[in-house]
Amino acid sequence: MSNGQKVLFLGVYGMEVVECGGALAKNVANGGESYATIMLCRETSQPQVRKAAEELGVNISFFNFQYGTVDLSVESKLKLIKVIREVKPDIIITQDPEHSFHDLDPDRRPAMTLLLESIALSSRDFGLEDMPGLEPHPIPTIYYMTPHHPNTVVDISAVWEKKEKAMSMLESQMEFSGMHFEEMLDPSAAEIIAPGFSNLSSHYEKGRAIHKALDKAVHVYHGLATHGHFALAEAYRREGNFHLQQLIK
Missing domain, CATH: 3.40.50.10320 (LmbE-like)
Incomplete structure (x- = not known):
């Protein structure tokens, strides 16, 4: 079904x-x-x-x-x-x-x-x-x-690789992010978030490296951290109440 x-x-x-x-x-x-x-x-x-x-x-x-x-x-x-x-x-x-x-x-x-x-x-x-x-x-x-x-x-562990591959296809966004992160981040801080950041040769690679770290941090936070049940999760807010015939676990 x-x-x-x-x-x-x-x-x-x-x-x-x-x-x-x-x-x-x-x-x-x-x-x-x-x-x-x-x-x-x-x-x-x-x-x-x-x-x-x-x-x-x-x-x-x-x-x-x-x-x-x-x-x-x-x-x-x-x-x-x-x-x-x-x-x-x-x-x-x-x-x-x-x-x-x-x-x-x-x-x-x-x-x-x-x-x-x-x-x-x-x-x-x-x-x-x-x-x-x-x-x-x-x-x-x-x-x-x-x-x-x-x-x-929402538990997205099973489709995590799909999501990461899809993010890699956003070349223009990754290039823009790479320029942004290069300007705003202290080099030592960038190395903490994405080791090897300073050695990356293109803004695309720099943007993608930081986004990979951010993506994992955000999804682990909403998944496993804060007593969560899932390794990796996307967070949402449902509009209105949940209408249930009975309580669910």
């Missing part, structure tokens, strides 16, 4: 599909279907993000929103609503509202309002004349990724 669900990830930036790639890949491994659509991803980076999604078994598409222009227009809402009604997800994963207000990446805050409004409107009779053949879709269960205050962790 399949334990898989139909999961839709609504992302702002491309790397996010890998950040929650463990849950998406595990859903596919369990017989489910995982989809992703990204609001902001440069066309030059899209082939890399697509390869990463393919490694995870995720069907991905891109909206091609422009940086600094994300808004609450009807046109923007209809783009997201159409995807939700086409996929008909059981679960939506998206960015955490609290996290989005503290993160200084551009467009996070208007994107969060746009995402939640679109999820809400997709269940109503809004915009039906603009998408013939599609019906309102009830609001799915929502999980917020990388939250400040998680209430859920």
